[in-house]
Amino acid sequence: MPLLQESIQESTKEAHKIQPGLLASYRKAQERGLKLNMARGKPSPEQLDLSSGMLNALGPDELVGACHAGQADDRRNYGDLLGIPEARALMAAIMEVPPDSVIVANNSSLSIMYDLVSRAMTHGLAGEAPWARLPEGERPVFVCPAPGYDRHFAATAHFGIEMITVAMRDDGPDMDHVESLVESKEHGRRVKGIWCVPKYSNPTGVTYSEEVVRRLAALKSPARDFRIYWDNAYAVHDLGEQGDTLFSIKQACDEAGNPDRWYQLASTSKITFAGAGIAAVASSPANIDEIARQLAMRTIGPDKLNQLRHVMFLRDLKGVRAHMRRHAELLRPKFETVLRVLAEELGGQGLGEWTRPNGGYFISFDGPVGTARRVVELCADAGVVLTAAGATYPGGVDPHDKNIRIAPTYPSVEELEQASCLFALCVKIAAAEKAARL
Amino acid sequence: MPLLQESIQESTKEAHKIQPGLLASYRKAQERGLKLNMARGKPSPEQLDLSSGMLNALGPDELVGACHAGQADDRRNYGDLLGIPEARALMAAIMEVPPDSVIVANNSSLSIMYDLVSRAMTHGLAGEAPWARLPEGERPVFVCPAPGYDRHFAATAHFGIEMITVAMRDDGPDMDHVESLVESKEHGRRVKGIWCVPKYSNPTGVTYSEEVVRRLAALKSPARDFRIYWDNAYAVHDLGEQGDTLFSIKQACDEAGNPDRWYQLASTSKITFAGAGIAAVASSPANIDEIARQLAMRTIGPDKLNQLRHVMFLRDLKGVRAHMRRHAELLRPKFETVLRVLAEELGGQGLGEWTRPNGGYFISFDGPVGTARRVVELCADAGVVLTAAGATYPGGVDPHDKNIRIAPTYPSVEELEQASCLFALCVKIAAAEKAARL
Structure with a gap:
């Protein structure tokens, strides 16, 4: 001092x-x-109290009804690699995609994103070379709209992936700049991803316009393993009655003829409990298949009881x-x-x-x-x-x-x-x- | 038919x-x-019923007492990368190691093991080269006592790691063979790991003898990143009153002057719920630091409520x-x-x-x-x-x-x-x- x-x-x-x-x-x-903290994007204790009812939402009685104890799909036992169907439906509703395009995991969407990048490093995507094996001049690059989410950037840097900053505007990233990078004849093949928090962006609060979403979906990338990492962390996190509307990345990619381009992430970290929510990834059938095959090497299944607890408490999109x-x-x-x-x-x-x-x-x-x-x-x-x-x-x-x-x-x-x-x-x-x- | x-x-x-x-x-x-299944090493519904009491062990009332709501260590919120102290103590007791040598994660010890290997591929261990970047003739090799656990082998193969089979005997792996591989002047540097299920081994039920544990700990490996992957999945899973005794891998490695050689894994998958347990890794201070630094890139913390739920239900080693x-x-x-x-x-x-x-x-x-x-x-x-x-x-x-x-x-x-x-x-x-x- x-x-x-x-x-x-x-x-x-x-x-x-x-x-x-x-x-x-x-x-x-x-x-x-003073001893105050305006640094942490975490819910207050009063917000966490809103979900107290979830703690007892799955007692032994509810379990008997929901779990079909003794059957193959006993939710207390191993299995259900992609998550339980009810939780896949719930997270699909939040992400506005079909349930079978969703994998529900444990408590962290950051972990899902990290693993997507990690597997691309070790195994590659869509049959392309593992990024860790690319020679010096072809090392992967991520486009990073900024200001953005620090943990996206930290994870990317952790894997030695080069980051190119693109300005954030009122309607999303500076798309002229993004296009010049992704579609570059010289370097476009190296550009493997773009980090997006498309709704109530961290930290600017911007929601991407339909035009920006469509331009992202339509990017002419020479890299078959270029992906939009669509971190829809605030999909249902409106402050007022009338929230922003985000155009569907799935629809945009489908209509642009790039159906495998997107991974959408979401979680209940800021819906129920920040430390004990459920997180999910959605993508095209081909991408979900690819993820599932690799996921089977890492786990026998997610914590299905916490998924069920969420479904018992939140029920459906109306409940959310x-x-x-x-x-x-x-x-x-x-x-x-x-x-x-x-x-x-x-x-x-x-x-x-x-x-x-x-x-x-x-x-x-x-x-x-x-x-x-x-x-x-x-x-x-x-x-x-x-x-x-x-x-x-x-x-x-x-x-x-x-x-x-x-x-x-x-x-x-x-x-x-x-x-x-x-x-x-x-x-x-x-x-x-x-x-x-x- | x-x-x-x-x-x-x-x-x-x-x-x-x-x-x-x-x-x-x-x-x-x-x-x-008939329609019977003797393939799956999973608990029966009656075993899962034994833990029914855990479902309601952490209601709102218990949480107030245990969670210090509103404090920095609110277990409903983000944080506690290494797990909550009570859960670290519980898993430490099961693994017979000090609590500060333990990280408690989510529901799968397989995931912890996969991630250990995955990070060694992308980032290397102890400052050594990432395995994914090793040139053709120096690619990593794992020693695989067999018969053994199929998921160990599947994850290893998934990363393109060469596997060398070593016979399982009544007191553990054939140590003459293990020594000849790990200590080989020609190839020893390539040998980066050995998979062990040291107690009630999957599938032979063998518990490694003290001599085998000490010989593993004392292996003269030329590779600084050689590790013993000590999957103690059945640490407390005795069938009779008098269970087998497993000599401490930590003690053996410490006494052999190889304190950083071991990762011990355990979980409650076959203690509480197979799909919704808690899993943990223990290792030396240097290794735990290394894991924690990398883990911070992947997650803000594990599901602490499920950890707390376990502690409320099992209490301590006596309860286990x-x-x-x-x-x-x-x-x-x-x-x-x-x-x-x-x-x-x-x-x-x-x-x-x-x-x-x-x-x-x-x-x-x-x-x-x-x-x-x-x-x-x-x-x-x-x-x-x-x-x-x-x-x-x-x-x-x-x-x-x-x-x-x-x-x-x-x-x-x-x-x-x-x-x-x-x-x-x-x-x-x-x-x-x-x-x-x-």
């Missing part, structure tokens, strides 16, 4: 323009000893929608609090832009170029943890050092009020410091 | 020695239209032992039935040898050389499914075509009586056919 105070005094010396009131407010905030309305009631005041404070404190001052999403888990803030890391640092030293600046970019480096991901779901409304005020204060200080340096 | 009857008549023509009574009995058995005694009460009569019928029908006739295990899930039967496939075929055509002959060997090929794995856990005692009688009958027929051919 003394170190930082010194550094503020240092920059104060340089930055004659910083209003003394700002620093006084910041010191006062520091003295309050009703449940998600209760989440929205808890989340709306939180998003509104942050957005109100940002508007009050930073509105119309040219100190930043931010998103007002209709769903999802994040608000994306773009401050003045070259200030994001400093804002995160100032917040941290006053007790408010934000997502590391740059985390939303491949390699953890934001080329403009301006994007900050705000996660308003976990803290209480009161905590968000305090944290947002401090955040706005830190943006003003960082902007003033920067102006003084210029 | 007609096809088989013809083939029996064919062989009958050749085989004047087959007593007509045998064929008459076989035809009578066929007419009974009490629970396993109830399993043993259900399993003993089944093993005894098969062993009695085998002794009555085949004893002292030179028609085969079989194991009388003190625990585990299998009886291993060795018939006359060149008869196993025929026995399995004859049984199948009379309605009794056995594990495919050869399945217990790498590549699915038993060089002597004599080993058959009998799984007595799933059928009822009555069914086992019928199935075993038919099995013995088929052994006699196959042996007679073979004698006639000689």
Whole structure:
């Protein structure tokens, strides 16, 4: 702490323009000893309480009814590699695809995505060469719309896959850039994937337009193993009554004549329990067959009792929608609090832009170029943890050092009020410091 | 069916020695239209019923007490990459290792093993080259004691890893052969692993002797990434009061100066629910660190609620032992039935040898050389499914075509009586056919 105070005094010396009131407010905030966290895109305890009923939804009595104990399909025993039919139907409804195009796994869609990439590395896709065996000049490349989801980028980097950043716009990735990469005569064969969070995108909250979805589906890729990794993590996570509409990636790919191009992911991590949900992948029949053949080497089957527990509790898409309305009631005041404070404190001052999403888990803030890391640092030293600046970019480096991901779901409304005020204060200080340096 | 009857008549023509009574009995058995299965090493519904109490062991009330709702370690939320501390302690007790050497995952130890191999392929172990990048002449090799567990061999083959079969003896693998492979000046560097089911081995029921464990630990391998894959699937699965004792692989490796050589696996698949248990890996601090770093790329954490549910139900090792005694009460009569019928029908006739295990899930039967496939075929055509002959060997090929794995856990005692009688009958027929051919 003394170190930082010194550094503020240092920059104060340089930055004659910083209003003394700002620093006084910041010191006062520091003295309050806040301990708040706007970094983590995780549900609050109150949201988790909404699913308490699921804990006992599968007692011994319910099991007898649902499990056909003693039969081959006893859900307590081994088997059902692709998940139980009821859970496949439920996750299919959430993803708006046919049930037989769905595999339901355990609790993590990140694991499913990691495994898709891992198997492509070791075994290849659709009969193409394993990516791990490609010679130096032909190593795989992923297109990474950014700001995006840090764990996509981390997993990709983990496998040594090259990442090319593409800008995120209001309607999805910059498709001119995507096309120039995927359809490149010179390098297009190396481009094996694109990461997409197509609805209420992490962190910008953007939902891809139909035009963008159709352009993705129609990409003329020279690589037979090019895939769209369609991480539909917020498929039913509307904040208001009228949510965004996402055009079907399956339909778009089918109509574009590229039926095997997509993997869609979804989970109940932010529907029921973040740590104990169920996750699923959907794809074309050929891709599901390919995954199933490889999956059979890794497991005898998923945790079918947790799948059944989910089905008993959520029942169907109508049940999911009703449940998600209760989440929205808890989340709306939180998003509104942050957005109100940002508007009050930073509105119309040219100190930043931010998103007002209709769903999802994040608000994306773009401050003045070259200030994001400093804002995160100032917040941290006053007790408010934000997502590391740059985390939303491949390699953890934001080329403009301006994007900050705000996660308003976990803290209480009161905590968000305090944290947002401090955040706005830190943006003003960082902007003033920067102006003084210029 | 007609096809088989013809083939029996064919062989009958050749085989004047087959007593007509045998064929008459076989035809009578066929007419009974049996539909039995001694192939699958899975618990019976009655065994699964023993864990019914676990289904409601974690209701909302219990959760409040155990979960510290609202705290950072809320077990409903994300986190706890290595598993919850209570579950790590429970699985550590089962594996007889310290809790901080344990990672508890989801429902499948096969998945943990597959991932260990998969990560070695893509990233390498202990700083050594990724196996997928090794040049042609240096490709990895696994030592496979056989008969062994078919899924070990299938996963290994799936990654293109060469398998070398080593004979299983009464005290474990043929260690002279293992030493000659692992310590080979010419090829030892290529040998990266050995698959072991060290207690109540699948399928022979053998528990490795202390001498074998110590010789494995002391192997002078020139490969820094050589590992013993210690699949302790039946660690607490005694059939009688006095179970076998397995010497600690951790202690043996520590004492031999090879502390990073072992991965121990275990699960509750055959303790609670085969499809919805919890699985764990234990290893040295360096290996656990390495796994944790890679695991963080794949998941935010395991299903902690199912871990907590297990802890609430089983409590501790004493609870596990009490629970396993109830399993043993259900399993003993089944093993005894098969062993009695085998002794009555085949004893002292030179028609085969079989194991009388003190625990585990299998009886291993060795018939006359060149008869196993025929026995399995004859049984199948009379309605009794056995594990495919050869399945217990790498590549699915038993060089002597004599080993058959009998799984007595799933059928009822009555069914086992019928199935075993038919099995013995088929052994006699196959042996007679073979004698006639000689």
